[in-house]
Amino acid sequence: MEVIETIKKTRAAIAKARPGGRTIGFVPTMGALHEGHFSLIKAAKEQTEFVVVSIFVNPTQFGPNEDIDKYPRPFEADVKACEKLGVDIVFAPTAEQMYPQENITWINVEKVTEPLCGKNRPGHFRGVATVCAKLFNIIQPDKAFFGQKDAQQAVVIKQMVADLNLPLEIIVCPTVREKDGLAISSRNRYLDAEQRKQAALLYAALQEAELFINAGQRKSSELISQMEKILRIGKRIKIEYISIVDAKTLDELDEAKGSSLIALAAKIGTARLIDNIVLDIE
């Protein structure tokens, strides 16, 4: 496995790997790798022949009130984990490599960036879409792997790839959870013991909605109030949003129907956590 900092060397290493029609798989990450990331790397190993993982804490997707300096960077452990999983290249650029001059070209995906996290994180998806477009241009993968955990991000990237005819396929992999259902996230480390216990209520609330849907309830307002009841059990949980939207367009639904995304965001202490489920409803 090679660990490469520069765009030039990464391009050269990938050019060397490509002949013979070898397919390139790409897993973009911000590091602090955990089982969620590992599942994407494993999927890439299964579906492609040469796997590139990027580790880059992208400054352009952080808001002014979001502390990028506090983002965990256990780089050596990340490299070891990639090596163990059989990754071929870790691309770990500096911010200067990725943004050598003032960046004034941006990818603004419309509509699907507006609801859910878009409301509270202005500019976030612009930064995500732009850095992904840059990474796709550098690595030129056949397939890129994203987690369902960040459902809106996956929708935004799929939309960008389709709208700009980018020559790669986006594969979305299921959310990996802890035993009690909490979606694994690098932000979980900010929770103290009590907060961590309460964090399991996020998935419990999503499951409650599924239960009510299975029992015939379709009204979003009813489903959301049932979920709020569960979340209110956790006194430290501050709900940011609970929404039921079309899984593809992210348009809000008054009634759950078709492929419905039930998504929520909440703050527990300093950690902002998100989770979701997708249900196919007849």
Ligand code: AMP
């Ligand atoms: P991040 O490093 O947080 O930018 O995440 C990199 C990728 O890992 C994104 O595509 C995330 O959706 C994905 N990911 C993060 N947590 C999980 C999880 N618990 N299960 C599946 N994928 C995840």
